[in-house]
Amino acid sequence: MRFSFEVKDSDLLGRIGTIRVGSKTLETPYLFPVIHPVSQNVSTDELLSMGFRGLMTNSYIIHSRRKEEALKEGIHKLLGFDGVFMTDSGGYQVLEYGELELGYEEVASFQSKIRSDIAVTLDRPTGYPQERRAAKDTVDYSLHNAKATLEEFGTSDTVWVGPIQGGLYLDLVTKSAKSLVKAGFQMLALGSPVQVMENYMFADLVRMIMTAKRAIPYATPLHLFGAGHPLTMPMAVALGCDTFDSASYVLFARTGRYMTRGGVMTLESMKYLPCSCPVCAKTTVKDLTEMGHVERTHRLSVHNLFTLREELEACKEAIVEGRLWDLVEERSMAHPRLREAFLEFAGLSSELSVGTPALKDRGLFIRSASDLSRPEVLSAQKRLSDAMVRNSPTAVLGTSEGQMGKRRHSPKGVDVYKVHPIFGPFPAELEFHYPLGQTETGTMVPQFTHESAAKRLRAAGYRKVENADASPRKSKVRSRQSRRGASPSPR
Numbered sequence: 138m139r140f141s142f143e144v145k146d147s148d149l150l151g152r153i154g155t156i157r158v159g160s161k162t163l164e165t166p167y168l169f170p171v172i173h174p175v176s177q178n179v180s181t182d183e184l185l186s187m188g189f190r191g192l193m194t195n196s197y198i199i200h201s202r203r204k205e206e207a208l209k210e211g212i213h214k215l216l217g218f219d220g221v222f223m224t225d226s227g228g229y230q231v232l233e234y235g236e237l238e239l240g241y242e243e244v245a246s247f248q249s250k251i252r253s254d255i256a257v258t259l260d261r262p263t264g265y266p267q268e269r270r271a272a273k274d275t276v277d278y279s280l281h282n283a284k285a286t287l288e289e290f291g292t293s294d295t296v297w298v299g300p301i302q303g304g305l306y307l308d309l310v311t312k313s314a315k316s317l318v319k320a321g322f323q324m325l326a327l328g329s330p331v332q333v334m335e336n337y338m339f340a341d342l343v344r345m346i347m348t349a350k351r352a353i354p355y356a357t358p359l360h361l362f363g364a365g366h367p368l369t370m371p372m373a374v375a376l377g378c379d380t381f382d383s384a385s386y387v388l389f390a391r392t393g394r395y396m397t398r399g400g401v402m403t404l405e406s407m408k409y410l411p412c413s414c415p416v417c418a419k420t421t422v423k424d425l426t427e428m429g430h431v432e433r434t435h436r437l438s439v440h441n442l443f444t445l446r447e448e449l450e451a452c453k454e455a456i457v458e459g460r461l462w463d464l465v466e467e468r469s470m471a472h473p474r475l476r477e478a479f480l481e482f483a484g485l486s487s488e489l490s491v492g493t494p495a496l497k498d499r500g501l502f503i504r505s506a507s508d509l510s511r512p513e514v515l516s517a518q519k520r521l522s523d524a525m526v527r528n529s530p531t532a533v534l535g536t537s538e539g540q541m542g543k544r545r546h547s548p549k550g551v552d553v554y555k556v557h558p559i560f561g562p563f564p565a566e567l568e569f570h571y572p573l574g575q576t577e578t579g580t581m582v583p584q585f586t587h588e589s590a591a592k593r594l595r596a597a598g599y600r601k602v603e604n605a606d607a608s609p610r611k612s613k614v615r616s617r618q619s620r621r622g623a624s625p626s627p628r
Contacts, residue, residue: 197227
């Protein structure tokens with residue numbers, strides 16, 4: 138089947154793109170809601186009406202419980218959905234319940250015959266915790282099945298996804314990802330994040346994603362298994378994850394958990410519904426707690442899906458506006474472990490600059506010391522370093538509000554600089570260049586003073602640094618009283 142991925146806009150490593158599978162398209166970043174092939178809590182018609190054009194389900198469960206029907210009708214007719222269907226091989230069931238009864242040939246053949254649009258080859262998730270030897274076995278097993286599947290079924294109408302395993306063993310993640318790229322997979326998926334996230338190991342998740350991203354081409358879309366949590370999605374998007382899947386919306390709903398963009402709350406601890414989705418706009422906490430379990434689960438599932446969709450749309454808008462860093466930082470304040478992950482994230486600035494535009498329509502907010510690591514800041518500092526060419530032994534240093542701002546012409550025979558609170562001294566002619574004139578900051582961030590800027594210029598080789606903002610020396614003038622006596626006019 139014809140498959141392509143086109144990037145339309147980007148910020149950090151996050152990108153808005155179009156995945157084309159045959160004649161069907163999906164805009165990334167995209168969430169595949171996972172549906173149960175036998176008992177659907179939210180119908181496919183409802184999911185379609187909410188804007189979901191792609192779904193994910195488990196081919197192993199279909200094979201176990203609806204095999205003949207699926208082979209006869211195909212997955213789209215079987216589940217009543219004509220959008221993009223992505224199927225999992227059953228690897229997660231291995232993690233939860235033990236070995237499957239099927240081999241890679243049967244799994245791949247079945248997914249192809251039921252006409253899955255996108256299918257994951259049979260893998261064995263690494264999981265957490267896991268000893269290194271066991272982790273290596275999961276990588277070797279998954280790679281063997283992936284390569285064999287692509288060789289035997291690569292010409293089918295199904296797009297095959299190569300699963301990256303290795304868990305917290307980053308060298309194994311690298312080996313897995315590079316091997317799948319070499320084998321020829323057009324789309325990859327990072328496995329084993331669920332248990333890492335369940336243990337609030339968000340900094341480890343950052344390291345896992347970035348290790349995988351380093352090992353694959355920029356143009357290859359990356360799927361993140363089981364990552365349906367509103368707090369972690371912006372960071373995952375910023376790290377370059379293009380698609381996600383999750384059943385969290387219904388799993389949380391079954392235990393009365395209510396998703397918000399600031400975290401997950403239990404219904405029993407709430408008094409109000411801080412949301413305006415169709416569910417929350419027509420009901421109350423009391424209504425939800427008093428209704429039956431099935432209906433409450435359904436309504437909470439719908440609400441949770443709206444919350445996840447809203448968060449992804451927020452990520453897209455942030456990419457377009459060039460403020461994805463701001464969104465990630467805002468979400469990081471919701472939990473201490475997430476804040477730790479943000480600091481890990483901030484340390485990757487040079488790699489995050491790959492998709493960061495050199496010019497943006499919005500100015501930069503420098504709200505904390507971590508923001509000094511923004512790719513835009515580091516890039517601007519590099520450009521300024523290249524632009525600070527010493528042509529004279531003397532530098533004149535001022536601010537835009539000082540005397541220099543009032544002069545029509547720069548002094549001759551000297552190099553003229555101004556002081557920026559974040560970037561320090563810069564050539565005066567660059568005052569309105571991005572982001573020098575488009576940066577906002579506050580007193581919480583260390584700032585350059587005239588003295589520290591002058592010190593930097595001296596370190597750059599200037600023998601003399603003059604202060605352009607110093608008031609010119611005034612001639613002494615006697616008052617009228619001393620010259621002519623007291624003034625007759627009232628004071």
